[in-house]
Amino acid sequence: xxxxxxxxxxxxxxxxxxxxxxxVKDVRSTDFLLERSMQRDVYVPFDAIRxxxxxxxxxxxxxxxxxxxxxxxxxxxx
Numbered sequence: 614x615x616x617x618x619x620x621x622x623x624x625x626x627x628x629x630x631x632x633x634x635x636x637v638k639d640v641r642s643t644d645f646l647l648e649r650s651m652q653r654d655v656y657v658p659f660d661a662i663r664x665x666x667x668x669x670x671x672x673x674x675x676x677x678x679x680x681x682x683x684x685x686x687x688x689x690x691x
Contacts, residue, residue, distance in 0.1 A: 615659040620645055625669045626657075628676035637670065643688060645670075655684035 617640055624637040626647055638648035644658045661682070663673040674682060 615662050615665070617642070617659065619665050620670065627669060627671045628679065629663060629671065629673055630675045632676035634672070634676060634679060641687070644684075647684075652680075653685060655679065655682075656687045657684055658688070 620637060620640045622637050622639060626634045626636060628634050635647050635649035635652075635654075637645050638654060639646040641656075644656045647655050647657050649655070657672065661672050661674055662670055664671040672679075
């Protein structure tokens, strides 16, 4: 389980393959908004996080998979 208190705006976000994806723009209750340069921002669910360090988040998906994950819109709340 991810401790959302460890996430903060400005953290670097990397894909599982090491490619830089962008930065955390906003932290929400179940996901964070990933700001990407020259691409649409996406809402990454916490369960897609593989590792968190003091200044970096590593996802469990490769960079070429991010756009096919369906993260363009925030999840609907129940």
